[in-house]
Amino acid sequence: MHRSIATVCLSGSLEDKLYACADAGFDGVEIFEPDLVVNDRSPEEIRALADRLGLSLDLYQPFRDFEGVTPDLLEENLRRARERFTTMRRLGIGTVLVCSNVGTATVGSDQVAAEQLRRLGDLAASFGIRVAYEALAWGRYVDDYRRSWRIAQLADHEAVGVCLDSFHILSRGHDPAGIEDIPGEKILFVQLADAPDLSMDVLSWSRHHRLFPGEGVWDLGRFVTHLVRAGYTGPLSLEVFNDVFRQTDTVRTAEHALRSLVWLEDRAARLLADDGGAAAHGGAADGGGRASLHRIADVDVPSGYDYVEIKAEDTSGVEVLLDQLGLTFRGQHRTKPVRLWSSGDARIVLNEQHARDLDPHLAGIGFGVADASVAGDRARALAVRAAPRRTQDGEQDLAGFVAPSGLEVFLNDRRDRTQDGEEPAWATEFDRGRTGGAGEITGIDHVNVSHGWDAHDEAVLFYTSVLGLEKPTATEAAGPQGLVRSQVMRTPSGAVRLSLNVAPVGVSHPEHIALACTDVVAVARRARERGLRPVPVPDNYYDDLRARFGLDEATLTLLREHQLMFDRSATGEFWHFYTPRVGRVCFEVVQRVGGYDVYAGDNTPVLLAAQDRLDRGTR
Template structure:
């Protein structure tokens, strides 16, 4: 289906919005009246600019407070509408959105509303225009789509139809199955938006918190299926009011918007994508560093050994069990401090994963590859992190480890019990958090968990985990074959250079690992005594257990099913710090209850 976006969904001038929509690949736009009024471009210039960019103007909106009003007021409304019809002629569009009235002058009289909308539609027909009537969720008397449809049906004019808006329908809890009973030719337009599920005034919810389909909690795909079942053949159009999107760069927002519609079509069964290839784990994490010494020392204290060197690039491979870290000094030379640059995702079908990513507009990363280097597909996540699709040690598929020549390990291997990467936590730029959730959900096929808010000493810290994989479990162990990413949003906007990230490694014996790491000189994060005093009040421990946690700086959490989570943190090196975790009893969280203590401790330590 054709894809459109309302100019109100993007930041910038009207010309900038049109250019961003065209670059992203949209077919058309809705012109929001305020954007036109604020533009120095005449309507004819807007029409020509859109045409030059390959965009149609699918809708002009909104016209408010028209129907069910006293005769004198309605006469003024018809005059106003006539002027708007002339603007539409100059713009080259033929559909006007009319919202259900919120005017205090509006009367609760469906027959009057139908008669006045019929009169408006007749004027529109004479001007070559048609009217799409939309029920606002906060309309004075008409606030549901089925009520709006009854009025449109009663008016019985060919130039009058209905506009369906997913936010107005789903925010009120209306059942979209009734849409299938509306004749498809009378559904003049379909506007789409998602939103997080929130308990607040619906007008404020609508004006500030809408988001693109797939970023919130509404079943937008189900609504679209009902519209298509009814016979709707018009564009899928996004109308999103969002404070962050209005401040973010229009180009990236437009790409994210189009990605949401491509994924929505797939979810609604309208058009198919290459199937999701869900990663089963983290093959490696790559750190870019200008100086590998400090991070190498910390990895050594954690029990990692330098086991390989890239055959053509200044990249070292550090391993312990199935946990692998790459240290890249070439990329690090462009950075002021050590930072996470890339993640290798263990993927059942790397080629299939790359095809799906490209279909969902993920930027494919060019890779400088010498003769003999293993071919790897990679895309860029919204925050710039490179994501590689990997197959490690599987016959018949290129193995990235073949690019590394073995190097002698200094002394005897001295592991600490770390066996694999448990999860990777990425702090997102303030304007890309929702985009990142949609990207990782659609491109990688990961399943998002509920968003949580965590108290930071300087504000609220938002966090959302995404997981995927087989989820198979051993008795007493966490699920295996599972990829875990955690997306965080810091409490205040910061420059990219200030965003902290961390890698979490899994062990089967947190106490033994902590003792070994500390004995080898690693600086661990100091946890206040008050925290462990509170643990003593909340939980019952075996004799001496809490004393051990206090001694080693281990944090503890227990879920409602009895699953347990033990973890500790290293001090930061550059923008990176490490976490070591032990999961037992099927615990699937991330110790969110402990995050405020960790954040405060890092703040006190100057990290």
């Protein structure tokens, strides 16, 4: 299907946006009128640039407050339209977006609106232009796409049809199934946006909080299936008003946007196939005249963690922590300054290669998958940047990709039987260490990843579209330096849990690796015997535990003795403690009891305050 995007989605000049859209792989763009007005190139020059870049100019928008007006104002509106159509002809654009009136409408009659749109259609046709009438969610009289379609029907003009915008339809809770009642040839344009679930006025929601498909709460895949069944074969275009995207790098945002459309086409194609519909590869339409949606390789949901990588010029401080926690040194890589520590299925890779002047930080995560080749094909189809990895003869060549935060993600499907049990095949590249029998620590429970405010939505899309992770509702925790936003991405089984954290601007939020264990008290006791001083927990916290959970004095004494934290849900308990951080990284040791499946969110502010005291104490 033809992939398009409104220039309002991106930062930069109009020329910057056109170059970025072409480089990302879009087929066309919508010209947002203010982008043209502030530009110093003529419409002919913009048209020529788009031609050179291989971009079609698909839509000119918006034309506002036209219908439902008095006769004298109608004439003024037709004068405005004539000027805009002249500009459109210079640009070579054949479709104009006309929004339902929000400001000057005084007549709520469908018949009057239709008659006035018919007049506009006559004028537009004389310029070779079509009128796509859109029901704005906050339109004065017309705020429902079904009513805009009734008006277009009454107008009964070959140049007048409708524009369908997913935000205006879904934000009002309208059923998109009615799209199938509109003839495909009368759907002149489609605009797509996702959104978070917010409780606010719809205009503010629209102007500041739209998201690219796959990042919000709406089922846009199902929305697109209604379009296909209606017979629509025109562009699928993104129109996303978002304060973040209009400040971030133009090229990066364009790539991010195209990824969302590729994901959406694949999602809709699969839904159609499940429903017995057609969704062929390539081409404008399938043999039955339907739009053809491009499918990509199947998602290969990770089966678990292969490893977590920490990188620094000097990782010796991390090794001290790992030894205190009971992990085993498994050896040095035979060709690189990289070491492996493990216990059970918890594998920590310490990398000092190309790390000059770098403090310890989370640099990579490896996941086990069923078929790394298929998973890699999907990532490449989604235009994810490959992560370079230099290998020598006989070493495992893992498929790797760069997440929006810069974290490198590698996929592995090769495992070998060893004396320590089944392990990833790459683990045999480490030698001169000890055998890695499991102690109390059995695996990696979850990993907390920090990134900037400008990367969060892109990161959510990366992990859902590439790896098929789920995205439960985001939470917030209050720290001494502001709110930390957290969203846990996970596999349905919980084998992989990634907590994506957005810290306050200018704050270096620690990242941590949570190690699962069978006996957190034993791990904490051994660690203290080996010199670990865990993050100190204030007595006020334990007093609060007594009030919240009614814990007995023996349990509270045990928790205090080892600086353990505690939580309880309806299905189980959660015991855990934290190490001080080394560089930007710390470790958490966790024990889940029963069916506990959350993350002790009420304990996070306690941790943030304790870490802040430690940081201030070392200045």
